[in-house]
Amino acid sequence: MSDIFLNSSALFSSPSFLKGVSRVVDLFGYLDSYNYKKSEKEADLEALKRDWSIIGIDIDDSIKKYAEEEGATTTTTSSIAR
Numbered sequence: 001m002s003d004i005f006l007n008s009s010a011l012f013s014s015p016s017f018l019k020g021v022s023r024v025v026d027l028f029g030y031l032d033s034y035n036y037k038k039s040e041k042e043a044d045l046e047a048l049k050r051d052w053s054i055i056g057i058d059i060d061d062s063i064k065k066y067a068e069e070e071g072a073t074t075t076t077t078s079s080i081a082r
Contacts, residue, residue, distance in 0.1 A: 022031055037043040 019031065037046065
């Protein structure tokens with residue numbers, strides 16, 4: 001999955017340097033742009049997919065970290081017992 005998809009601000013368009021400079025003179029907000037969806041359901045579905053993908057990544061990272069810690073603990077305990 002791309003990092004863009006997992007970005008929590010995916011409904012906002014990505015700013016560039018030139019857009020930032022032009023906003024200095026944009027007093028009335030004409031340059032504001034958003035990534036609109038066809039319906040609220042589509043936007044909600046995309047947000048839910050993104051949220052659950054991030055949760056899955058967090059769970060995977062936690063499992064890997066736990067396995068590494070358990071492996072280190074088991075190795076340390078095994079070497080002490082010898």
